[in-house]
Amino acid sequence: MVERSPVLNMVCHAILIAGALMVCVPLYFAFVAGSLTVAEVQKVPLPWLPGGQFFDNLQLAWSKGNFSRTFANSIIVALGITAGKIAVSLLSAFAITYFRFRYRMLAFWLIFMSLMLPIEVRIVPTFEAVANAALPLQWLLETLHIADLWGWISGHEVAIALEWNMVNTYPGLILPLIASATATFLFRQFFLTIPEELCEAARLDGASPLHFFWSILLPLSVPNMVALAIILFLFGWNQYLWPLLFTTDKDMATAVIALKGLIPRSDSEPAWNIAMSGALLTMLPPVLVVLLLQRWFIKGLVDSSK
Amino acid sequence: MGRKVAFIAALFGALALAGPAQARVEVQWWHAMSGVLGDRLNELVEKFNTSQDKYRVVAVAKGNYDEVTNGVIAAYRAKRPPEMVQIAERGYMTMLLSGALVPVQDLVEQKGYKIDFSDFIKPVASFWSYKGRMSAMPFNSSTPIFWYNKDHFQKAGFDKPADTWQELEKQLYAIKSKGISECGTVLPGDFYWSLLENYSAINNQPYGTLANGFDGLGTEFVYNKTKVVSQVARLKKWLDDGVMQIAGQGFSPEQLFTSGRCSTFVNSTASHGNIERNATISWSATFLPHESDINPPLNSTIGGGAIWVMKGHTPERYEAVAAFLDFVAQPETQVWWHGATGYVPATNRAYALARERGYYKDHPTREIAVLQLSRGTPNENSRGFRFGNFVQTMLAQRQEVEAVFAGQKQPQQAMDDAVKRGNEILRQFEKLNAGKTPETERP
Amino acid sequence: MTLRLSIPWRDARAPMLLRRHGGGGSEAVPAATAGSSRRSGKTRRREEAGLKRANFGDGPGLPTLLLLPQLLILLFFFFIPSLRALMQSVLLSDPFGNNVQFVWFDNFKALLASSDYRQSIAVTFWFTVAQNVLTLGSALVLAFATDRIVRGRSAYRTIILLPYAIAPAIAGILWAFLFNPAVGPLAQLLHHFGIAWDPNLNPTDALILVTLAASWKHICYDYIFLVVGLLAVPVSLMEAAAVDGAGPIRRFVSIALPMLGPTIFFLTVMNFIYGFFETFAIIDAVTKGGPAGATNILVYKVFVDGFVNLDLGSSAAQSVLLMSFALLCTLLQFRYFDRKVNYGV
CATH class of the missing domain: 3.40.190.10 (Periplasmic binding protein-like II)
Structure with missing residues (x-):
């Protein structure tokens, strides 16, 4: 603090309180609506104070949203995205920063191109591709007339149908969301800051590249990994469009998609109270992550060396 | 030309040979009915499955009409379409000209079922048929x-x-x-x-x-x-x-x-x-x-959906499909579906049956749609939309x-x-x- | 969301890196290390950009193995779909793919000629600009306030960070509910003050509503970067200015803000990307692109044309245009930052 200025401090507090209120008002009303009965929630105007149905509604939302199943799905998907992305990114960052090989720059640019292209942009072709990811191979087989060839050799008429249908599967929900380069670049940047002496020393000791990776790079990367993991977990948990398109089986839906099913539509009663309880439930895990791991979350971003 | 061997290799090593014929021939029906309507549809399928022991229809809810359409397109392109799919009226031309379907009337006649297609009430029949032949089985018709x-x-x-x-x-x-x-x-x-x-x-x-x-x-x-x-x-x-x-x-x-x-x-x-x-x-x-x-x-004019039959399945599966479509067209099925859901009975015979039983005395508003759909002679402005x-x-x-x-x-x-x-x-x-x-x- | 992870890191770590390297130069300039290795490269033989000086040499076997998972995933879920989009964009095809015609650039021509697409571009533009101004403006004010106070700082920060954890879909649902003209409490409040609020009928109201919801979700992101950026402004500089008689706001504007320049530029790009691509769920939950196409942003249109209208050619052409745009953004930002870094060191 450079100087004292009580008035300005008051103003600053007022600004921050206003900001905090802005964040809290929608959440507060979600809570209020979530604590009312169906009849009360339809009243105009909506009561400003909560009612007594909060826990009943939570329970009902939990069962209606199939949350015991969909929460598990969301956790699997979010953790899968987190672990998968960190793993492939670490490996490829290691490869492009610590090895000299002919197509290094090519690999770099291939990965680089995917940097800012979220799945939403190429949603239709991705859906098609992943609905049957084996289709390219199938084309290859058809172009090469392998079936005919085999039929000619064996005397049987053969139909080869390659199928790798990932609709309603965990890989189908996870893998397409791993396909972007962001984390790779992050680790690349980090590796570039690591003192050259470490690698030189490791080489002098005769350590293999993988040993160096495992015993030196990886431990050094832990703070970055943790911080990144938090952000990726939130990213995975909060996915909407992809699971919306890619799960047709209710048992494979994620929590956010299950919540969408709780939102009143034309052919159901306007149970906004249940929908809001469901919304609170669905946002609870990521909010807890931010609250409890906030130190890591900000630490990773801000001051890992302070 | 020799035995036809079909095999499907899943990419991750699982190799499945087309196994011996199951006790029942199973066919899939992807649909868009949710809530009460979805429950009723499942009951209908259950009725069919218990009415005989040769075939089994598996009803799969695939979301709303848009989602069903997308699902079936993706499945078709991946060469794994279901046998039957319920598509909304607005998709008629897309489906008709898709080259991915078997015309319903051809199928049931070839399989030897005698559905009286002339008995369908006019706006329904004219909507779902091309040059006088039914392309899809009218299922849930409303107005x-x-x-x-x-x-x-x-x-x-x-x-x-x-x-x-x-x-x-x-x-x-x-x-x-x-x-x-x-x-x-x-x-x-x-x-x-x-x-x-x-x-x-x-x-x-x-x-x-x-x-x-x-x-x-x-x-x-x-x-x-x-x-x-x-x-x-x-x-x-x-x-x-x-x-x-x-x-x-x-x-x-x-x-x-x-x-x-x-x-x-x-x-x-x-x-x-x-x-x-x-x-x-x-x-x-x-x-x-x-x-x-x-x-x-x-x-x-009508709205709602019809059952389309997808290409690319074996003759015995089409037997099952034809049997199910015949079941759907029965006046008894139609009357039950009409009462259970509020959709209109698709055939004149079913409508007459409902009347005969005095159904509309207790449910007068349920008759409005039928009367409104079938009043007068449809002309080119009222036959429907293509x-x-x-x-x-x-x-x-x-x-x-x-x-x-x-x-x-x-x-x-x-x-x-x-x-x-x-x-x-x-x-x-x-x-x-x-x-x-x-x-x-x-x- | 994916996108956010890339450059922020570089930027946010600026203080740390500089300190670790003995920290010369302006601290607010994001320090990427590509620069530092390049610098040292002048003294070395066969130095390659982005390659450690101490590396494991030339064998292509191991790095290939290491890169394989990433490249395979990119191949299946990025390159093949992108290639398909490119192919599909010059085709006229029925959704089942049985009837396909090659139409050159007809899909693109039709798009550019269509008033609907132009409206969508305009809507996207206004939506992203308004969202950007609102988000960055609020975040700056909040960050300034946070920087000034000591007591309660972490409590405020915690609360303001909360929306980061909330799914855009949920944020959309909350706001749609609050401002529903029939039941929403805040809509009631507006009606009470005589404002005829109805986002179902009035395109401007609808655009305001989605902008508010989108900004609400995103302010926390800009905020945390600005708070971090302000921490990096040297106290000595501020003190010197204070001695010269500059007040807190003056100092903020004339010292802190210029130092935050790169961060603000970076945040602006990220806000645009967020508005362009990541607000799909908000639009879907709040307005479904209506009324009268008033909130039909480009990404939402890609989805509707592809999955509802089944107009695959047009949807693919739109995807290609969007992808080119995103690629352009990436390159611009990358170039800009690289240059910045070179100036910085």
């Missing part, structure tokens, strides 16, 4: 009817809603001005279907050239030159005067009616189940109104109507623009399908 709050009308001194738009307007304004309800009617979510398309049919207005597309792909929209323009202007006026409300996201039009907030509501006859369950008011229903200078009004990319043209039209509601455009301008955009979309469909005739080959 919009006029729902109203009995108390509101009585309080305002009316027996029931008037037959004409002109008189109805006076009634709704009276109800509002007497303070009986703050909202005379609520704009239905699918107003393009009930208040523009069906409006055109009932009031004998052409919607497109070439008999609304029945006579060829060269059809063009013409509703910018008909009473549709004044209909849009009327809706806009009601909206401005507070006689009509829009429910908006998260609050359905039906709720505004069933909670007693709005006095009337134009909606599908299929909402009988929901309205019976949710309404806290004393309600009834009647025919859609018509213009005072159009007398007699023509029939309305437009390619009909979802896309509809969304463009809805956008233009919303521009009127928002006060951005005059009704005439908006309908001109909607027709222009719609015709571009139709030309694209024509270009793609030029010279194509639908599937006629046998499975």
Whole structure:
């Protein structure tokens, strides 16, 4: 603090309180609506104070949203995205920063191109591709007339149908969301800051590249990994469009998609109270992550060396 | 040419040979029914499965109509389509010319079932058939009817809603001005279907050239030159005067009616189940109104879905499909489905059966849709709609109507623009399908 | 969301890296290390950009193995789909793929000629600009306030960070509910003050509503970067300015803000990307692109044309245009930052 200025401090507090209120008002009303009965929630105007149905509604939302199943799905998907992305990114960052090989720059640019292209942009072709990811191979087989060839050799008429249908599967929900380069670049940047002496020393000791990776790079990367993991977990948990398109089986839906099913539509009663309880439930895990791991979350971003 | 060996190799090593024939032949049916309707559909399938022991139909709910369509397209492209799929009426031309289907009438006749296709009620039959042959099995057919709050009308001194738009307007304004309800009617979510398309049919207005597309792909929209323009202007006026409300996201039009907030509501006859369950008011229903200078009004047209049969399956599976379709067409099945859901019976025989049993004495409003659909002789304005990319043209039209509601455009301008955009979309469909005739080959 | 992770890191770590390297130069300039290795490269033989000086040499076997998972995933879920989009964009095809015509650039021509697409571009532009101004403006004010106070700082920060954890879909649902003209409490409040609020009918109201919801969800992101950036402004500089008689706001504007320049530029790009691509769920939950196409942003249109209208050619053409745009953004930002870094060191 450079100087004292009580008035300005008051103003600053007022600004921050206003900001905090802005964040809290929608959440507060979600809570209020979530604590009312169906009849009360339809009243105009909506009561400003909560009612007594909060826990009943939570329970009902939990069962209606199939949350015991969909929460598990969301956790699997979010953790899968987190672990998968960190793993492939670490490996490829290691490869492009610590090895000299002919197509290094090519690999770099291939990965680089995917940097800012979220799945939403190429949603239709991705859906098609992943609905049957084996289709390219199938084309290859058809172009090469392998079936005919085999039929000619064996005397049987053969139909080869390659199928790798990932609709309603965990890989189908996870893998397409791993396909972007962001984390790779992050680790690349980090590796570039690591003192050259470490690698030189490791080489002098005769350590293999993988040993160096495992015993030196990886431990050094832990703070970055943790911080990144938090952000990726939130990213995975909060996915909407992809699971919306890619799960047709209710048992494979994620929590956010299950919540969408709780939102009143034309052919159901306007149970906004249940929908809001469901919304609170669905946002609870990521909010807890931010609250409890906030130190890591900000630490990773801000001051890992302070 | 030798034995045909088919094998499917999953990429991760699992190799499955087509196993020995199962005890029952199993076929899949992807559908779009949710909630109460979904439960009823499952009951229907269960009835079929227990009625015989050779076949088993597996009903798979794949979300709403759009999601089912996308699912089936993806599955077809991945060469794993289901045997049967339920597609909404608006997708008729896309399905018909897709080259991915087996025509239903050909299939059941080839398999030796004798379904009397001439017995289907006319708007249903003409909608789902091409050149007199049924392309898909009519399954859930509905039509919009006029729902109203009995108390509101009585309080305002009316027996029931008037037959004409002109008189109805006076009634709704009276109800509002007497303070009986703050909202005379609520704009239905699918107003393009009930208040523009069906409006055109009932009031004998052409919607497109070439008999609304029945006579060829060269059809063009013409509703910018008909009473549709004044209909849009009327809706806009009601909206401005507070006689009509829009429910908006998260609050359905039906709720505004069933909670007693709005006095009337134009909606599908299929909402009988929901309205019976949710309404806290004393309600009834009647025919859609018509213009005072159009007398007699023509029939309305259908909405809903039909069962399409996908190509690429084995003969024994098609046996199962044909058996199921035959089951669906039975008058008994039709009557049961009609009573369970509110959809109309698709055949005259089923309708007669329901009447005979006195069903409509207890449920008078359930008969309205059938009567409205089958009144008079359908002409080229009321037979139905045969437009390619009909979802896309509809969304463009809805956008233009919303521009009127928002006060951005005059009704005439908006309908001109909607027709222009719609015709571009139709030309694209024509270009793609030029010279194509639908599937006629046998499975 | 994916996108956010890339450069922020580089930026946010600026203080740390500089300190670790003995920290010369302006601290607010994001320090990427590509620069530092390049610098040292002048003294070395065969130095390659982005390669450690101490590396494991030339064998192509191991790095290939290491890169394989990433490249395979990119191949299946990025390159093949992108290639398909490119192919599909010059085709006219029925959704089942049985009837396909090659139409050159007709899909693109039709798009550029269509008033609908132009409207969508305009809507996207206004939406992203408004969202950007609102988000960055609020975040700056909040960050300034946070920087000034000591007591309660972490409590405020915690609360303001919360929306980061909330799914855009949920944020959309909350706001749609609050401002629903029939039941929403805040809509009631507006009506109470005589404002005829109706986002179902009025395009401007709808655009305001989605902008508010989108900004609400994103302010926390800009905020945390600005708070971090302000921490990096040297106290000595501020003190010197204070001695010269500059007040707190003056100092913020004339010293802190210029130093935050790169961060603000970076945040602006990220806000645009967020508005362009990541607000799909908000639009879907709040307005579904309506009324009268008033909130039909480009990404939403890609989805509707592809999955509802089944107009695959047009949808693919739109995807290609969007992808080119995103690629352009990436390159611009990358170039800009690289240059910045070179100036910085």
